[in-house]
Amino acid sequence: MATQTKKSKKTKKIVQVGQAHIMASFNNTIVSITDEQGNVLSWATGGSVGFRGARESTPYAAQMTSEQAVQKAKSLHGLETVDVFIKWIGVGREQAIRGLISGGVDLRAIFDVTPVPHNGCRKKKVRRM
Numbered sequence: 001m002a003t004q005t006k007k008s009k010k011t012k013k014i015v016q017v018g019q020a021h022i023m024a025s026f027n028n029t030i031v032s033i034t035d036e037q038g039n040v041l042s043w044a045t046g047g048s049v050g051f052r053g054a055r056e057s058t059p060y061a062a063q064m065t066s067e068q069a070v071q072k073a074k075s076l077h078g079l080e081t082v083d084v085f086i087k088w089i090g091v092g093r094e095q096a097i098r099g100l101i102s103g104g105v106d107l108r109a110i111f112d113v114t115p116v117p118h119n120g121c122r123k124k125k126v127r128r129m
Contacts, residue, residue, distance in 0.1 A: 012076060012077065013035070013041075013077055014077060014078045015035045015036075015041060015073075015077045015078065015079055016078060016079065016080045016081060017036060017080070017081045017082070017083075017108070018033055018034055018035050018036065018041060018073065018077075018079050018081070018082050018083075019033070019034045019035070019036065019038070019082060019083045019084075019085060020032070020033055020034075020066070020069070020070075020082040020083070020084045020085070020100055020105075021033075021034060021085045021087070022062075022066065022084065022085070022086045022087065022093070022096045022097070023087045023088055024062060024086065024087070024088050024089070024090030024091070024092045024093045024096060025057070025088050025090045026057060026090055026091075027056065027057050027090075028045060028046045028047065028056045028057055028090075029045065029046050029056070029057065029061060029062040029065050029066075029090060029092040029096055030043070030044075030045045030046075030065075031043065031044050031045075031065050031066045031069040031096060032069070033069050033070065033072070033073040033079065033082070041072075041073045041076065041077050041079065042069050042070075042072035042073040042076065042077075043069055044065045044066070044068040044069040044072070045065060046061040046062070046065055048065075048068075049061060049064045049065050049068055051064075057090060057091060057092065058091070058092065059091055059092045059094070059095035060095070061092065062090070062091075062092025062093075062095045062096040062099065063092070063095040063096065063098060063099035063102070064099065065092075065096065065099065066095075066096045066097070066099030066100045066103065067099045067100075067102060067103045069103075070082075070099070070100055070103030070104065070105055071103060071104075074103070074104060074105070079105060080105060080106060081105060081106045081107075081108050082100065082105050082106070082107060082108065083107075083108050083109045083110075083111065084097060084100065084107055084109070084110045084111065085111050085113050086110065086111070086112055086113070086114075087112075087113050087114050087115075088114055089114065097110065
């Protein structure tokens with residue numbers, strides 16, 4: 001017979017200081033709340049909040065997304081302070097940060113980690129006719 005293994009109950013990790021990673025693209029806003037090592041505590045997207053299609057990328061959707069991610073992290077893990085890492089140039093950048101503040105956490109620092117090419121790809125050669 002197969003032996004049954006007992007699964008241990010997951011303990012809720014108490015994290016006072018964490019990181020908020022916001023990716024604000026032209027189509028959606030994704031917010032991930034992590035601890036200092038990068039382990040995800042909670043996340044939310046424009047679609048998971050209830051917006052569909054073009055409304056996922058609006059500033060209001062970004063605010064609601066960050067508020068929901070913070071509320072999950074606060075209730076499950078006791079989050080109090082975050083460092084914000086924001087990526088890309090979508091319209092919901094500032095509103096997502098305001099949503100973090102209205103969610104009830106303190107901001108320690110804000111970093112823009114948008115990738116910038118140092119030289120990029122080689123240009124196409126000029127077309128000659």
